[in-house]
Amino acid sequence: MARDPSAARAARWRNEEALPHGTAHALGAMAAMLPALRLLVGLLIAALVIAALYFGRDILIPLALAVLLGFLLDPAVSRIKRWGLPRMAATLLVVAIALGGLGGMGAYLTNQVSELSADLPTYQSTIRKKLRNLRNLVKGPSMWDGAIKTYDTVEKEIAVAAGPPERVQKVEIQRPDGRSWEQVLGWLAKISAPIATAGIVLLFVILILLDRDGLRDRLLRLMGGNLHVATDALDEASERIGSYLRMQFIVNVTYGFPMAVGLWFIGVPGAVLWGVLATVMRFVPYVGPLISAIFPLALAFAVAPGWEMLLWTLGLILLLELLSNNVIEPWLYGSSTGLSTLSIILAATFWTALWGPIGLILSTPLTVCLLVLGRYIPSLQFMEVLLGSEPVLDLPHRLYQRLLADDVEEAVDLAVHTIEAAVPERPQSSQHSPATRAADRATAVQGFYDSGGISTLRLVSNHYADVATAEHRLRLSSGLDELLEELYEAFPPPAATRSGRVHCVGARWDMDALAAQMAAHSLALHGYAASHAGQPLSSAIEQAEIAGWQDVRWLVLSVLHPQPQAQVRFILRRLRRLHQQTPRIQVVLALWNAPSHLLGEGTAQRLGVQAVVTSVQELVLRLQQLEAADGAAPGGHVPAALPDDEAERLQALHASGLLQHPPVRLFHDAAQKAAHAFGVKYAQVSLVDRDWVHTPGGLLVADGTPPEQAGLPRDQAICSYVVHDHAPVVVNDVARDPRFADNPVLAAAQVRFYAGVPLVDGKGRVLGSLCILHDALRGISAEELTLLGLMAQEVMAAVQADAAAAPPGAGGTPPLAPPPSPPADGGPRAAGETGETS
Template identity: 55%
Template structure:
């Protein structure tokens, strides 16, 4: 009865807001459950949509040259299939060659493992701690009474061995399932490219029939996702080619193959580069009797990672996705939990699509605030909040960032003075207006005191 009375006393606007939030959580939970349960359908469809974004500019280029739609689509899709099939065949051939050469490296591997064991058995700073732990464990074993019948015969359950037919079926299933998924993906790509305009019109209808907003949303999504995928491919190629050349110069076998593996694996965020680095390092460990090849390989990979992460990626990516770094990591964890490794690969493009959609659908404004890279508060709002929070140093950072944003490196004093005046006109004075509007209603006496003292310290320091 108390809850019912409370709901009756709640203002209609607040009640409507609670109902909207509750409905949003319910709809979101249902969508996540549908994505998880229907992943066998949604994963090929998502891969096909991203591939269509990637190859659509080539199709449009061929059509611009006067080629009809269907031949353009089949040429582009056939070219993609030929490239992927050729790369897969080369990788298979190189792996076969490498598997035949590996037995001759067993002696080198054994010698290095023996040297590592001898190094591990040598005296170290942890010997004292290890001796203490062993003494405590032995004391506990002495206190615990022994069982009356300690010698119990262990029983090992041996399962029934697979027949030849069952082994062939299991092997066929492991091979044919990925091939079937790849076939479905390319079929979806062809259908999406053929029905591109029809799907475009249907999505416009789903967005409410506003042709202006819907067109802008679709164009931004296509441009942003297509640019991200093309930039990702360029980053991977600029990493894989130097890696193949470097490994060939060092002497690591199958250097071209490891460069191709690096190009493919770097599409997997975070773990892909680590996985692609393990194989050449392990092969260098097995091939060279000394440690020189291993050290050179590790140094090459570290150098390429530094150049790629700090120079190539910031230069090519820029703000292509519009997602903050924290959101990219959280999205990777979420999509991996829902769709597994494929979800990890698709996490950034899918989240970028969600960001674009939230920018044009007012009811999804909360999602844009949470996952977007643009600041949630305007400069004058951030400046006011820092002062009210008694964080004068952060308020100084807001002011300095605003002033330096459009200031040339060797600016004259007159230009600097203009930027300072612009700060007071666009940031400081609007912040004081916020304070004035809520002086007697929202701001407490403590808030007023903090703002007054903060402005004094700010003006004195600034």
């Protein structure tokens, strides 16, 4: 039973009145101090953690290095274990191979160093000559000679005025030569600490590789009772760190190997040594590449009498740095770490201050762990905000903030970048006509207005009266107006291709007029002769405001008010009274900010309009439906257009053999797996033929239909849009989408949600889709849509594997064929409910 909020407030007031005045005042003061106390406690905990990291570095550094090496070596151990070797033997084998490789490389490099050191005395004359030339060049006349002489003269005059300097006698303390065994002990003392650290790291690595599962279980236990969150956190951390280390190794090798080859061609001694050194030193961020470049440059300076070798070596290093930093690293790294550039630099500074050079090497993996903890632990969410590379504000809030800051130029850049990123990349070929590319741009602009523009106007509406000042309102209004003008110039609409004029007008507010301008721009991009009013309707709605409406066929009334009923009724009555001479005008009501209970069935009839829409996409689709109905009440469904490559696609579908011998069991298992994974009622794999969509083994079939002949007409299938768009299609509410709201198949199955991804063959042609459907409203996240796409790829991989394994003409399943007529009794339902099996 719901509790009345007013009763709760009254009870709280009674309790406060019952308390003494001093006690109530003290409780209020404590409540006001609570955020400050939380901040102080957080800072205290952070200080304790940093102190523990600093003073415990002798233990934590070997442990961190061991964990890092464990990430590198564990895939090899797991692979050998799958081959049948026990884990202990696999661990010892991998560690022995790693130590052997390091030992062999160390011996080879030591030999190279010894040979190089033996040749160094032969370069002394060249070094002296070049240094003498540099000294003469520096001593020669220059543009600074006059300033230097003036400074020397002034310095001497000051020294004379100050008096003669006191003579200081230098004393040098000479220590007696130590004995040889004392020198040996000194060297042992210096190398004992690194050797002990290496031994501890080796021991930790072996223990981590041996007891990986046990350590993982203990970490899961320490992270709390939510096993799902803890498992996801560990998996993401291991995946990000492992991917980062593998990619870094590949990047370093692709830098060091060309370095060695290039230095060998140039003639620098020890080319292999410097290539290996460059590979190893690049594991140390920022400082490592500089250190590795010093040695080949110094040798190039010392070896050749001229300067050509030095210049070639310098050019080689600069070229490799440019290629590695600007081409190879962005290509291979991608989003493997998820860290922003600033956070990587700050993390390197922080961990270097704590742990020295080892901290610099471990800075990125350790910061990745902190990022993952911030993503999955609510109390540490600030770490994800501070360290992550993903935007912390969504698109509407980013636009809203740019406009509040009067940074219209950045808002325009953000809008244009978002739209261009949403345009699918289609090859410039005959298969994709200019009309298709124009439709892609129109859809991208429409998507931006829905996800960014209208949502920003909702934020403006929600904050208009409580937090926005007069200056804020002026900035938002003028900034949005300028933004829309820039978008109109960046994405100009083509000439109108549809009959009938559409006029968009705002109801009462300047933000209503801006929403109408967005709608008009999107409609114009879709081929409509669309116009908009620069100002909203006045409260009196004079005749002059509607003077140019004689040829208007559809009037789009834009409203952002959350309770628009009374306002809309008044405007419509006034407009009908003033505009009786054009009775054919139809009104489409765009309620951008209305609550859901005002958007049910019958809303349009109650308000006296032809249609009610809540998004720009719905507006475009509804007008297309009204246009197809030629002025009648909207009804039916809108079939998808044929894709540009329809002929090639159908040829590939028939050549694949899927229609002749459908893998019903494979498709049925894939549908059940998808339905269980996403928690939906229906799922199916569809093959889109010329006029029929085959769904063998799907969970959405009609009573009495064999599984291998399940399907529906193509003009009634949502998956035909997946084929046309060559991209995933998501319909969060089928009842509000004009394309499918009156679809008899979906209505019979009571489908309210749809999400489908394309099934693509090896040459990029869409043969069908893998889709999930549900009889209740729900959404799907980007991660879930990606997972559905991976499942579709698995289906196609299994189909190709079966086709490669089966001989030509094999297969016992009869060819796919549509039933002679649609089922008359009842509509589709889940195969599990009818008792059908595949």
